[in-house]
Amino acid sequence: MSTIHTQMKGNVLVIKVQGAFNLRAKNMIESRLRPETNTLRIDLKESRFIDSEGVIFLHRWQTAGNKLQLLHPPDLFVEILEILELDDRWDLDEIIIKLI
Amino acid sequence: MDARLHLSTDEEVLSPVCDFTYSWCISCGLAEDDALRFTIAVSELITDIILFAYPQNSRAFFDIKFRHSLSSIELIVSEAGEPFDPDRHRYNARNALQYDNFEGAGFRLIRRFCDDFLFINKGKEGKEFHLIKELNTQQIDKLLAQFPSLAQAELELEDEQEADGVIAQFDIKKITPEDAEDISKLIYRTYEYSYPKEDMYFPKKVEETVLGKEKLGAIARSSDGEAVGYFALLKKQDATIAEIGEAVVSPEYRRKGVMSRMMKRLIKIAGDQKLDALFGKAITIHPVSQKVNHKYGFKSTALMLGVTNPLSVKGFDGDYPQPISELIDFLPISKPKHRTVYIPEQYETIIMETYEIMEMEVTIGKRPASVKMAKKSNIDLSVDSFDNNATIVVKQYGSDFKTILTDMLESLMVQEKNLNSIYLDLPLENSATPSQFNELDSLGFIYCGLLPLFYDEADFIRMQKNIQPLNLDLITVHFEFGKKIKSLIANEYHTHTNEG
Numbered sequence: 001m002s003t004i005h006t007q008m009k010g011n012v013l014v015i016k017v018q019g020a021f022n023l024r025a026k027n028m029i030e031s032r033l034r035p036e037t038n039t040l041r042i043d044l045k046e047s048r049f050i051d052s053e054g055v056i057f058l059h060r061w062q063t064a065g066n067k068l069q070l071l072h073p074p075d076l077f078v079e080i081l082e083i084l085e086l087d088d089r090w091d092l093d094e095i096i097i098k099l100i
Numbered sequence: 101m102d103a104r105l106h107l108s109t110d111e112e113v114l115s116p117v118c119d120f121t122y123s124w125c126i127s128c129g130l131a132e133d134d135a136l137r138f139t140i141a142v143s144e145l146i147t148d149i150i151l152f153a154y155p156q157n158s159r160a161f162f163d164i165k166f167r168h169s170l171s172s173i174e175l176i177v178s179e180a181g182e183p184f185d186p187d188r189h190r191y192n193a194r195n196a197l198q199y200d201n202f203e204g205a206g207f208r209l210i211r212r213f214c215d216d217f218l219f220i221n222k223g224k225e226g227k228e229f230h231l232i233k234e235l236n237t238q239q240i241d242k243l244l245a246q247f248p249s250l251a252q253a254e255l256e257l258e259d260e261q262e263a264d265g266v267i268a269q270f271d272i273k274k275i276t277p278e279d280a281e282d283i284s285k286l287i288y289r290t291y292e293y294s295y296p297k298e299d300m301y302f303p304k305k306v307e308e309t310v311l312g313k314e315k316l317g318a319i320a321r322s323s324d325g326e327a328v329g330y331f332a333l334l335k336k337q338d339a340t341i342a343e344i345g346e347a348v349v350s351p352e353y354r355r356k357g358v359m360s361r362m363m364k365r366l367i368k369i370a371g372d373q374k375l376d377a378l379f380g381k382a383i384t385i386h387p388v389s390q391k392v393n394h395k396y397g398f399k400s401t402a403l404m405l406g407v408t409n410p411l412s413v414k415g416f417d418g419d420y421p422q423p424i425s426e427l428i429d430f431l432p433i434s435k436p437k438h439r440t441v442y443i444p445e446q447y448e449t450i451i452m453e454t455y456e457i458m459e460m461e462v463t464i465g466k467r468p469a470s471v472k473m474a475k476k477s478n479i480d481l482s483v484d485s486f487d488n489n490a491t492i493v494v495k496q497y498g499s500d501f502k503t504i505l506t507d508m509l510e511s512l513m514v515q516e517k518n519l520n521s522i523y524l525d526l527p528l529e530n531s532a533t534p535s536q537f538n539e540l541d542s543l544g545f546i547y548c549g550l551l552p553l554f555y556d557e558a559d560f561i562r563m564q565k566n567i568q569p570l571n572l573d574l575i576t577v578h579f580e581f582g583k584k585i586k587s588l589i590a591n592e593y594h595t596h597t598n599e600g
Contacts, residue, residue, distance in 0.1 A: 002115045023147045024111045051143040052205045085193035
């Protein structure tokens, strides 16, 4: 089952996705956005699946001028970006947060 | 394990379905990465159905069928929502980047993450989406890998030819789940990793199929308990018949009557299990496997042209030049109940002769003046992407049967470019069957044969539409009745080919 845990920290919505990052998870995230939110920090450590609904949502979020930080994206995440030919528009070094 | 789900178009079903799909893929033998990709493809398709199939109805329903064979897994999603054709919604990255138009993104992922994606328009009956992923098999010995039945048939014959007078130093028993590891070892010792059914190398999988009673069989053990032979009965899920297969004899025990005694044991097991019949497939590159089946009383009932892809075969210079054809051989175990069948006039003689040689009693039903059609057709399609053929099974005719069949064929021909043949199975106990045949002829179908007791204990006539060109002189049929079936098929094939 997809569930998300969220916490607002100023303008940053911190999200932990459990299960799939799909239409359901996307809709849950959207419902928790506030007008002042300009950054999403999403931990995908416990998310095995991500589909095009998740990827397109994140793409649109950035295109709208917002900031995105991803932790532990699944391997298939980058593959989906490449298949949809979106990878050139994503600064993955900036977006994917590597925890030391 | 096969399964069916009936689901509402609610986004809450997405994750449970994906979790199930992933576990099912792993259970069928798919590697983790491939299982993830296949699951994402499923997620994409279901999401599209939830979002777009029923714009006027927030709580509609759709169905998912999960089925697997030893070479592939297939997921079939059926829905009856708005008319739709995925080919008209191709993803365009430029549109996505410039105009925020991501239409078709899901279908691009589906196509990338499956080995085959097929869309079948069933007209008023709705739509079907087939997602297929092949299970990797080891590629070692080309001939054995693709034709164990050929190699096995040869050893079977040798086995029988020299069996007389040999003192049997082995014991034959019905297989139990505890035999699973020995069966896997026997397959490995005999074929190393060239046997195409990869499941056979996993004792756990063998055990599961025996436990689930999908597989029955006989195992031969030497006097010191070593497994030296194995021969299976693979139960057909929707019938009371079983296919013989997976035959193997350890090289040092060939020509000692092992195969012969296992076959006899299988026939006894089939009787004990109250199975109505056994069937086997015999390739027609040469007569060896036909002779083996015939020796045990099997009778040919159908000739399937162009079942599998061409390949290198011993005895030919280079590749066998065309798709391989197979005879279906039947052995009734019990006397089936008397039945009334409705046979198309042009096939009455051959089908009644087929019943006769199998000693099955039937009466030809009187064709009704007008045929009552059901409200809805019940048609099942399966695509074998490994062998490049498709089978359409009609269980019930609806008033729009011809439209649905035509749409299905068009979908198949457009999307499955490498198909060798399409088989069409029609119920002989349905009085509407004979009246369908003018249409079938115009669609390019010719006779294939009789399939007794094949689905739900009912008899079916199999028709075939052969797409790749065939030289029928290269198809070897050894016994008289098989030759008679071949002759009829050849006439129809050449008539259609010349017309074409």
